[in-house]
Amino acid sequence: MVQLIDYRAEFSRWWSKEMRAVKFPSQGTVFDYFIDPDTKKFAPWSDKTPSFELEPDIPLQTVLVHSAESICLTYFVDLLLQKGKPVMLVGNAGVGKTILVSDKVSKLREDYMVAKIPFNYYTTSAMLQLHFPGMEALATIYSSILGAHFQQGGFSYGVTRSVGTLVQAAICLHQKMTQNFLPTAIRFHYIFNLRDLSNIFQGIDESIFIHQPLIYCHFAHGVGEPHYFPVSDWEKLHKTLTDALEHYNELHAVMNLVLFEEAMQHICRISRILEAPHGNALLIGVGGSGKQSLCRLAAFLSVLEVFQITLRKGYGIHDLRSDIAALYLKVGVKNIGTVFLHTDAQIPDERFLVLINDMLASGDIPDLFSEEEVDMVISSIRMELRGLGLLDTRENCWQFFIDRIRRQLKPEVKASISEFISYAHTSVNEVSAKYQQNEKHYNYTTPKSFLEFIKLYGNLLSKKRRELTQKMERLENGLQKLQSTAYQVSTSPPSCSETEEQKCERD
Structure with missing residues (x-):
């Protein structure tokens, strides 16, 4: 089938017209039948x-x-x-x-x-x-x-x-x-x-x-219990994710995440993908929308490590091969569940996508390992296959290695799509539209910019509060001085002019 035309059906209709002498079943196409050697009649392939x-x-x-x-x-x-x-x-x-x-x-x-x-x-x-x-x-x-x-x-x-x-x-x-x-x-x-x-x-x-409820996750009954259940209420989910985020921040670099409803939904979706066999995801959104942070938190919930390449000057396809080979050994031999987190900024060469595509399609990247490394992998896995009651042939060992990689390695690059829509206020959208109309520039409002806005608002609030407090203290000091002066005036001795008037009256 090419685009919307089924050429197999077209060929079947042409064949039926050309071979009118052949008694052919009315249902299906010529590709659906074979000649039974016993009955010498057409029989559907579905019988086999x-x-x-x-x-x-x-x-x-x-x-x-x-x-x-x-x-x-x-x-x-x-x-x-x-x-x-x-x-x-x-x-x-x-x-x-x-x-x-x-x-x-x-x-x-x-x-x-x-x-x-x-x-x-x-x-x-x-x-x-x-x-x-x-x-x-x-x-x-x-x-x-x-x-x-x-x-x-x-x-x-x-x-x-x-x-x-x-x-x-x-x-x-x-x-x-x-x-x-x-x-x-x-x-x-x-x-x-x-x-x-x-x-x-x-x-x-x-x-x-089912029609109810609206969201499922693998940690509905708590972190560390990968059972797929519906979420009973948002407050419980928010508490679970908040506790997980606090625990993550104690062990890793601090992530300042605001777990609003959309963010929690995306964490559940990413977690579902990571828990699925051969799971991989494509996260779409403008810069600063929290894609990496949500992925890291979802990986933490699934007890998965996160691997990410480190770009440096001169980093090329051979360096990527070396990093992926080391990652394969870690996942396939040591059986450590890992998320391979890769961003579009980490693709300086389009050839990188070829390796990632091979990883997603079959897991077997051509020429990734040398013969010596392949022998080392096979010898490391052979005893494990024997323990499982499988034949420890070279082909079985290598296929077991690749299958384990596909189960345990979760590339966060491409496949089932998990879009992240940036959160923004309606008023900000209107201002952004006016800004684009007047300045011919786009303004993207993302959760990162929203957090920066909250931080700026907090700093501005603290600054204005300090200024207001200083003015209030200054005003209070002024009032205290006025009250002190009035008291001193009321309790001071008579002035010189009053004394002279008293003398004149006596004279």
């Missing part, structure tokens, strides 16, 4: 779809749910591999190519050797990405996942029967977003794929859709 069982401990992003299209692709991949022919699967990011191929190569015989080579921006395969699962395939995949979740959770029949409706609503919403919110030069992040749809059902697996 195996049953699905959900394993709760496996992240949703790595689950493979076979649909009619995946069974069809697997069939042709098997045919090509048997004949020794090369295979290339093309499609948009997040449609399941990697999971499908990984499942296939994991089932190959031992005489096969597998080498994984991830592609990035500098390759040309992206120009051929055309494949995308159809509506039926998407419905099959997510209905199986959601249905298994409802069965394991022991939900009532009234809930389980809504699986089809929920899946259709989510798919319809995703298609509306894809069609109406196209990427532009300004909104270049409007890129929606199946990862976004998977995130929806990952959230449903955390808690089903």
